Amino acid sequence: MKKNIIFVVNPISGDLDKSDLIEAVEEFAITNHFDLEVYETKGKNDQREIQKRYNQYLPERIIVAGGDGTIKMVAEAMEEFDVIIGILPAGSANGLSVDLNLPTTIEENLRIAFLNRYIEMDMICINGKKSIHLSDIGVNANLVKNYEESNLRGFWGYALQAYSALKESEEPFVATISANNKTVEHTARMIVIANSQKYGTGVVINPHGVMNDGKFELVILKNLDLLLIGKIITGNMPIDSDDIVIISTDKATIKTDYPVNFQIDGEYCGAQTSLEIHILHKQMKIAIP
DSSP states (O other), X not given: OOEEEEXXXXXXXXXXXXXXXXXXXXXXXXXXTEEEEEEEOOSSSHHHHHHHHHHHHOOSEEEEEEOHHHHHHHHHHTTTSOOEEEEEEOSSOOHHHHHTTOOSSHHHXXXXXXHSOEEEEXXXXXXXXXXXXXXXXXXXXXXXHHHHHOSOOHHHHHHXXXXXXXXXXXXXXXXXXXXXXXXXXXXXXXXXXXXXSBOTTOOBSOTTOOTTSSOEEEEEEESOOHHHHHHHHTTOSOSOOTTEEEEEESEEEEEEXXXXXXXXXXXXXXXXXXXXXXXXXXXXXXXXX
16 A cells, blocks of 8 residues: 655745756655655645645655755644654755755655654744744844845855844844743853754754754853854854853743844744743654664
């Protein structure tokens, strides 16, 4: 008996043509005797449409071709269902794929997505929104905001917005952080809320990160030189400074002295003065190498 698979593809992620990828997925499914249902995201009512298809086909797995935002959207759609999610990296931001050490070839990724083992991965809830990878408040969120507003994509688009974000950066903010029954105050340029270790650039921002340990980390980049911050967020320097503080916890609040730009998994979420954060333990099943 054939097993059902739903293939969710974001046709515009990463500014990449997905026709060859869709063809490769369809050929792999035929060769390995899977019944495949393809759904291309529309940017509107996608969660509801994916849930409708899940109820119709009852798939063993959902394969996702897109970036972190598409993966998160599918994970949120499936949070009430028992299904394994396989990833085919195909976005502007593929941070989760980097953290999972997914290979670079489509052939290897197809085997992992369709056939490999899985882990039960945590998610983070921040002000009622879900995060699967890395969120932050401060300099990098400025970059994400500028990138979303720009027409330039890919490496050079990212590099240009990194330069602009650093050049236009506001003064450091004062953050009051409550976690593990303690309240501390730090002057910071950026605070990362991390479920994992690496940005999509490959830089390790959170060396203590484990995706299924029931905890997340707050990585506080204190009043560092902007050039140093730039090197960190573009992947050119390891985290080894005394001006970086890491707090591991399962819930926390962050309050800032003025509204600071905030992003979740590469999606700009406005300027915030207060973040309520808690872990969602073992919320999604993800296929891994």
